[in-house]
Amino acid sequence: MKKSIKKLLGIISLVLLTWPSISSAQLTNLKGATPELLQGGSIYSIIGTIIQTLLGFVGVLFIVLVIYGGFTWMTAGGDSGKVQKAKDTIIKATIGIVIIMASYAIVYTIINQITLES
Template identity: 45%
Template sequence: MNFVKNKKLLKIYSFLILGVLANPVLAQSSMGPTAGSTGLEEAAQGTGLITNKSFAGIISLIIKSLLSLLGMLFLVLIIWGGFKWMTSQGSSDKVNEAKDLIINATIGLVIVVISYAIVRWVLDALVSVQNGPAGGGDG
């Protein structure tokens, strides 16, 4: 009896969850773009979301993305090292292996942060050379 009741409740909850998740979005207009500007593009440009990227800007974006991926890899390695440490069951070899993994991941993070700082400094220098010195007037 209890199994039948739980099965019935599972069906009801599943139906309710699917009903909530499958609601149609009625916010989109079927008439296409309206006349006039809403100001969203201007706001996006003001925040830097829409920009005309130069070569240095594109390279900067690629490098920042790669460094972000390396940061995520650091997080995965730290979690993996912690998992290995917790499941070592007191074996000193496994504990040392997990410690080495965590230490190496931390060293890798330091290298990533330093490389980010160097890349940021070099790209800022390139952009300032490309744009010319700040405040340069005819005097």
């Protein structure tokens, strides 16, 4: 029963994560890597795009962990060990996202202060 629920949740998650990419690919004009497209920005903008993408994945991972913790808590059936594991999962996910967002905010603020002074 647990394996089938995990497989079902995995399939649903995969579909939900890939659906926007598939549907947006139908709307764009795919030209390939032409020289005009490759000269789109500086190294700073490329790094910024990579960081934004990684933060998006972190946000998705946070949501998945909170949902997993909530699901584990709901299906614990009164087992105090499972309830504690679910609480720990939710708390650790929340602490992780707070640390990541705080570090991003600190670095962003420092970089803005440095670039404003020069």
